[in-house]
Amino acid sequence: xxxxxxxxxxxILSLGVAAFTSGTAATVQxxxxxxxxxxxxxxxxxxxxxxxxxxxxxxxxxxxxxxxxPVSFDALVDSVxxxxxxxxxxxxxxxxxxxxxxxxKPASMPGGGGEHAQSSxxxxxxxRWKNIGQSYGDSAQLGFVxxxxxxxxxxxxxxxAAYPRSAKWYVERISAWYRYDPRTHELDPRxxxxxxxxxxxxxxxxxxxxQQK
Numbered sequence: 001x002x003x004x005x006x007x008x009x010x011x012i013l014s015l016g017v018a019a020f021t022s023g024t025a026a027t028v029q030x031x032x033x034x035x036x037x038x039x040x041x042x043x044x045x046x047x048x049x050x051x052x053x054x055x056x057x058x059x060x061x062x063x064x065x066x067x068x069x070p071v072s073f074d075a076l077v078d079s080v081x082x083x084x085x086x087x088x089x090x091x092x093x094x095x096x097x098x099x100x101x102x103x104x105k106p107a108s109m110p111g112g113g114g115e116h117a118q119s120s121x122x123x124x125x126x127x128r129w130k131n132i133g134q135s136y137g138d139s140a141q142l143g144f145v146x147x148x149x150x151x152x153x154x155x156x157x158x159x160x161a162a163y164p165r166s167a168k169w170y171v172e173r174i175s176a177w178y179r180y181d182p183r184t185h186e187l188d189p190r191x192x193x194x195x196x197x198x199x200x201x202x203x204x205x206x207x208x209x210x211q212q213k
Contacts, residue, residue: 032166035150037084037091046136047143048077054147055099057124057197062156069102076102096150126178126192126199134185138171145170148197162204173203 033039040048052073059066071079080098084090124144132140146167152159163170174180177199179188 032146032149035095035146037093037095040080040095041084041091043143044139045077046132046140047146048080049073050132050136050140050143051095051147051150052076052099053124054144054149054196055096055151056147057144058148058151059100059103059155061197062151066103071102094150094154096154124197125195126180126187129174129178129196130180130185130187130192133175133180133182138182141175142167142171144196145174145200148200162208165204165207170200170203173207174199177203 035051043051056068076099080095083098084093129141129144132144149163149167149170152163154160174196175182178191178194181187
């Protein structure tokens with residue numbers, strides 16, 4: 001999944017809004033926006049791009065059997081934007097529901113085709129946190145967390161209650177855990193290989209224990 005992907009499928013790009021499916025996890029009140037078309041069209045490209053990376057990371061973690069239709073992340077950003085711009089009913093559709101149209105179960109793909117996730121956390125670690133912050137700014141880091149949280153809250157049982165804070169709150173705690181300095185873009189080298197998702201889990205668990213005291 002983390003490898004560079006190419007070859008956008010015209011059939012996939014032409015899927016209608018009516019075909020979108022929603023997540024199955026129960027909705028729990030939490031701080032933050034609804035990640036739908038209105039939100040998407042108001043974001044910058046790097047936040048949109050990292051939202052997809054975070055969302056896919058969560059999906060691959062929760063279901064390693066997921067395979068993806070070959071499409072680059074840049075092309076997927078463009079396709080999602082076009083979908084929201086060209087369908088009058090699209091703004092109320094969640095980004096995640098659109099994204100999941102690029103996933104396929106192995107049994108549904110002839111010959112077991114599709115891109116398989118080699119690792120749920122492949123490359124999405126402290127070095128990535130540093131690099132996207134250095135190259136694109138804190139909005140990119142925010143986008144990654146927004147994507148991961150949206151997936152977890154809607155597709156993983158119990159996760160909505162486990163992540164009640166805003167994405168910005170988690171971004172600040174993740175940076176603190178990595179000891180990431182946004183001015184120098186340095187972090188603790190002893191922590192740079194720890195996956196972002198692992199840090200997010202630790203932060204959420206620590207917060208939950210603190211709230212129980």
